[in-house]
Amino acid sequence: MDSANPVVELKGITKRFPGIIANDSISLKLHKGEIHALLGENGAGKSTLMNILFGLYQPDEGSIELNGEQVIIDNPNKAIELGIGMVHQHFKLVQPFTVTENIILGMEPKKYGLHVDYKTATAKIKDLSDQYGLKVNPNAKISEISVGMQQRVEILKTLYRGADILIFDEPTAVLTPQEITELMTIMRRLVEEGKSIILITHKLKEIMRISDTVTIIRRGKVIDTLKTTDTNPNALAEKMVGRNVSFKIDKKPANPGEAILKVRDLKLKNKEGISVLNGLSLEVRSGEILGVAGVDGNGQSELIEALTGLRKVDSGSVMLKGLEIMNQNPRQMSEHGLSHIPEDRHKHGLVLDFSISENMILETYYKAPFTKGGFLNQQAITEQAERLVKQFDVRTPSIDTKARSLSGGNQQKAIIAREIDKNPELLIAAQPTRGLDVGAIEFVQEQIVSQRDQGKAVLLISFELDEIMNVADRIVVLYEGRVVGDVLPEETNDQELGLMMSGSTVAGGH
Numbered sequence: 466m467d468s469a470n471p472v473v474e475l476k477g478i479t480k481r482f483p484g485i486i487a488n489d490s491i492s493l494k495l496h497k498g499e500i501h502a503l504l505g506e507n508g509a510g511k512s513t514l515m516n517i518l519f520g521l522y523q524p525d526e527g528s529i530e531l532n533g534e535q536v537i538i539d540n541p542n543k544a545i546e547l548g549i550g551m552v553h554q555h556f557k558l559v560q561p562f563t564v565t566e567n568i569i570l571g572m573e574p575k576k577y578g579l580h581v582d583y584k585t586a587t588a589k590i591k592d593l594s595d596q597y598g599l600k601v602n603p604n605a606k607i608s609e610i611s612v613g614m615q616q617r618v619e620i621l622k623t624l625y626r627g628a629d630i631l632i633f634d635e636p637t638a639v640l641t642p643q644e645i646t647e648l649m650t651i652m653r654r655l656v657e658e659g660k661s662i663i664l665i666t667h668k669l670k671e672i673m674r675i676s677d678t679v680t681i682i683r684r685g686k687v688i689d690t691l692k693t694t695d696t697n698p699n700a701l702a703e704k705m706v707g708r709n710v711s712f713k714i715d716k717k718p719a720n721p722g723e724a725i726l727k728v729r730d731l732k733l734k735n736k737e738g739i740s741v742l743n744g745l746s747l748e749v750r751s752g753e754i755l756g757v758a759g760v761d762g763n764g765q766s767e768l769i770e771a772l773t774g775l776r777k778v779d780s781g782s783v784m785l786k787g788l789e790i791m792n793q794n795p796r797q798m799s800e801h802g803l804s805h806i807p808e809d810r811h812k813h814g815l816v817l818d819f820s821i822s823e824n825m826i827l828e829t830y831y832k833a834p835f836t837k838g839g840f841l842n843q844q845a846i847t848e849q850a851e852r853l854v855k856q857f858d859v860r861t862p863s864i865d866t867k868a869r870s871l872s873g874g875n876q877q878k879a880i881i882a883r884e885i886d887k888n889p890e891l892l893i894a895a896q897p898t899r900g901l902d903v904g905a906i907e908f909v910q911e912q913i914v915s916q917r918d919q920g921k922a923v924l925l926i927s928f929e930l931d932e933i934m935n936v937a938d939r940i941v942v943l944y945e946g947r948v949v950g951d952v953l954p955e956e957t958n959d960q961e962l963g964l965m966m967s968g969s970t971v972a973g974g975h
């Protein structure tokens with residue numbers, strides 16, 4: 466491709482884990498001023514490769530060159546010293562500290578060798594944020610700022626340490642559409658100022674919008690490296706998963722029955738006394754997928770927590786099949802026929818240090834056939850895990866592998882397998898395809914529709930408008946803790962939804 470000398474060259478990188486070759490002789494060149502997207506299905510080996518470049522793992526074979534010189538990167542400090550910075554998907558910020566304190570952590574300029582020189586630090590941060598268009602409030606505590614601003618702090622942290630090469634690991638997975646646009650502008654500014662970026666993302670539209678080059682990896686091997694202008698989303702999807710992917714789910718019209726879930730006038734104030742649920746009411750019928758659209762922070766998390774027993778609300782009513790279940794605990798909720806694909810898979814979905822087979826019976830272990838006469842029935846547990854892993858295509862070396870060592874997408878598939886297999890009355894799916902590759906998204910959405918076709922009620926909460934429009938049968942829009950719109954996907958569009966999501970219009974009546 467480009468004949469200029471690369472700033473980073475990975476040569477024949479191979480990394481093996483027990484039972485798997487995560488990277489199989491991968492070669493990749495990153496040029497100065499380039500945004501190079503790294504695309505591949507869940508478990509393809511993208512994070513492993515970047516962890517090697519950032520010094521978290523050592524390759525079994527192969528070498529790394531920076532500006533033509535071979536280097537050994539045996540820990541992240543070495544990577545930082547060499548000008549490599551990583552913006553992780555899960556931020557690594559200290560919540561009670563301020564923005565400035567987080568940025569300078571471990572690199573504090575000292576006055577007279579004693580006191581931290583905040584003045585110098587603040588001036589340097591201001592210069593960096595002006596230069597790259599990274600707006601932050603230096604004195605705010607991390608716990609008080611938006612996710613988008615937290616990410617800008619992470620970016621500033623790498624720049625403060627002198628990074629010229631930035632690795633972004635699925636940076637848009639946690640952002641709102643508005644924040645995504647801001648990030649894209651920032652990334653362009655960074656490369657214009659001479660930085661180089663490797664971007665890991667599953668979102669083909671983002672790759673088309675922002676990257677210059679794209680490398681596709683599948684099962685640990687490079688399939689192709691292309692100029693972004695020479696390709697398109699369909700071709701990329703096909704190269705990535707090895708088959709044609711349809712971006713539009715094929716589904717029959719819904720045939721809704723009785724209301725399974727009735728939520729009435731839910732009210733909740735948070736610790737600061739601010740109303741986060743403001744008289745929220747909605748209904749989900751059997752055989753129906755109700756999509757909940759909205760900008761993050763408008764009551765979605767609190768609604769999910771209230772419906773799954775993770776948080777108590779102040780007043781209102783939650784009826785499941787005619788039974789009042791408000792403020793019951795998660796196990797009681799699950800007993801009443803509720804399944805939950807949680808938005809935070811690490812916190813509420815899996816016990817990372819448990820094996821896949823243990824995770825598959827997390828909520829049912831005390832029941833037959835998994836417990837018999839007070840003892841765990843190992844054979845039944847093994848059979849269950851093997852069946853689910855096969856049925857849901859969870860890529861894992863074995864069912865005894867710890868959940869922690871599965872790729873993000875495969876962790877999500879494991880949760881979905883467990884929750885759907887419980888045969889629920891109501892399935893609550895919160896951001897169910899976050900971090901998944903296009904092939905896996907298609908699979909998960911098909912599973913959700915198939916639950917509906919079996920007469921289940923499904924509540925789908927997603928920040929992805931495409932997903933809501935594509936999968937839901939009816940859409941409610943949340944704004945400031947209540948429903949401000951109730952529309953049918955075929956009678957609305959992104960613009961109308963966007964306006965409702967910003968509180969500008971109210972629609973409804975279905």
Ligand SMILES: Nc1ncnc2c1ncn2[C@@H]1O[C@H](COP(=O)(O)OP(=O)(O)OP(=O)(O)O)[C@@H](O)[C@H]1O
Nearest residue numbers: 482487507508509510511512513870871872873874
């Ligand atoms: N520390 C580890 N121990 C054992 N296996 C691992 C470890 N880290 C990764 N793997 C395995 O290596 C393979 C590649 O995983 P990796 O996380 O690099 O994939 P990925 O392309 O980043 O996936 P995703 O898009 O789902 O995040 C997977 O099969 C994963 O289970």
